[in-house]
Amino acid sequence: MKLIQYVLNNYGLMGGLLLQHLQLTGIAILSAIAIGVPLGILITRYKSIAGPILAVSSVFQTIPSIAFFGVLIPFLGIGKKTAIIVLFLYALLPIVKNTYTGIKEVSPFLKDAGKGMGMTNMQILTMVELPQSLPVIMAGVRIATVINIGTTTIAAYIGAGGLGQLIFTGIQLYRNEMILAGAIPAALLAILIDRLFGCIEYKMTSKGLKGESI
């Protein structure tokens, strides 16, 4: 089979592109978590800005990725930097939104009990709200990551590298085995990362929230 032949001849190249892919997605997701979770928390505290912030981040979500890249190229040029910014903006909404909903859904009675027993605001956040909303926040991170792995393939279009490079080159050269050598690892990567996050989420979530008996 041509695909197997191709992989055997090019696994070095493929491995490099896979790492690049992971790097693009990884940087985008980590920064989206670093900004998105605090932002999500922040807007639960200042309700009036919650609407606008969620609206703005969902606008990013609705712009087709190709168009988004296209719009930013005149300002930022092509390459990794632009790609990461776009990927970051895509990842932001699910993370902000899930953090916001997760925390908002924590029972007001739990927060009241915590406050009434003498927790500081920070302790209410770290001891009550975050552990309670962790599954929802993690779900946001998972969605963002899976979407991002897909979108990263398109980033190759603006010269950011990654597995998308094989797909685009394959399309231009009419070489199906090249397309597949890019697409299959990208798909597997998405599934694998989703699983991995599922495990992390399970490990991090308190037994008390899983509704199982010990």
Next chain:
Amino acid sequence: MLTFENVTKNYGNDTAVDALDMTIESGEITVLIGPSGCGKTTTLRMINRLIEPSSGHIYIDGVDIGKTDPVEHRRNIGYVIQQIALFPHMTIAENIALVPTLKKWSEQKKDERVDELLHFVGMPPETFKQRYPHELSGGQQQRIGVIRALAADPDIILMDEPFSALDPITRIALQEELIEMNNTLGKTIVFVTHDIDEALKLAGRIAVMKDGKIVQLDTPENLLRNPAHGFVEEFIGKDRLLRRPELIQVRDIMIAEPVTISPKRTLTQALERMRERKVDSLMVVEKEGRFVGVLTAGDVLDHFGRSMVVSEVVRTNVNRVPEDSNVSEVLAIMSTENVGYVPVVSDENILRGLITRSSLINVLGHGVTNGGGEA
């Protein structure tokens, strides 16, 4: 001692608590009761500063709580709410030790305290410590809610309808436990409820609230005896007032025509009369109904066959009560003298009637006669 001085809480134009003055004694359960929206929760939550008064001051042992650090203040006051609000992601041990954790107790000290408290409510630590709240029944959860409030040994505990979401049997069990607990611990408990039975059962003193004001703050006994206000009477319920033993006069419930016998009759005649009327004792009266004493079946049988007359056997040192005495006095006699009957006589010692245990049970139900000593 917890003192409210002219405390008002406004929400916009609404007044939830209105110029409240109140003193809550240390070491007893004070119940706040009143219709929905009368300001009970608001009053309670001002004590641990979850709500700040619009004006006025609250003092604990003379210290204005408005001048304390609110977080530190709350750690020194127990807080239990109807929704229980155990943290579902924490184990039972972690939940109980929450305030000690905030107060940075050592792990060992926390662990010992958790065990002690679980034992206190009869929940073996080995079984329950590592469980999560959803693995407990509602009643068990609220037991944990209560001991969690006790964990750091606060002097004051606030409870907002803690038992009202529980089924009646569990509720009664937890009420009993709370009473017992406080007999041992002597905490100052402020307890909100809208259930008057619960209030009468638990309270050292009851504050009846209406429209953000206290209508009456009194012991349950005084509240029932002298409701200060038509509202209080209405709120307590007329039928409950009538059921209270100290409010029932004996003339209203006595057996008006007890079976009597003259002192001159023989014991054989007395026994025959008992058989005929299906009673085990006779009221011995002279002509004109003057009360002499009581003849019981036991007394008759002890002396039977010796051809004696009633006057030789009759018990004359019998406790008797006037017609306008109340049932609680009768109950006191019954329990201290261990007798099953109390004759009712007029000022001239004329027999008017008789109160027996079974006639009381008909009026009061079992609970009250068993606790006859409470009068």
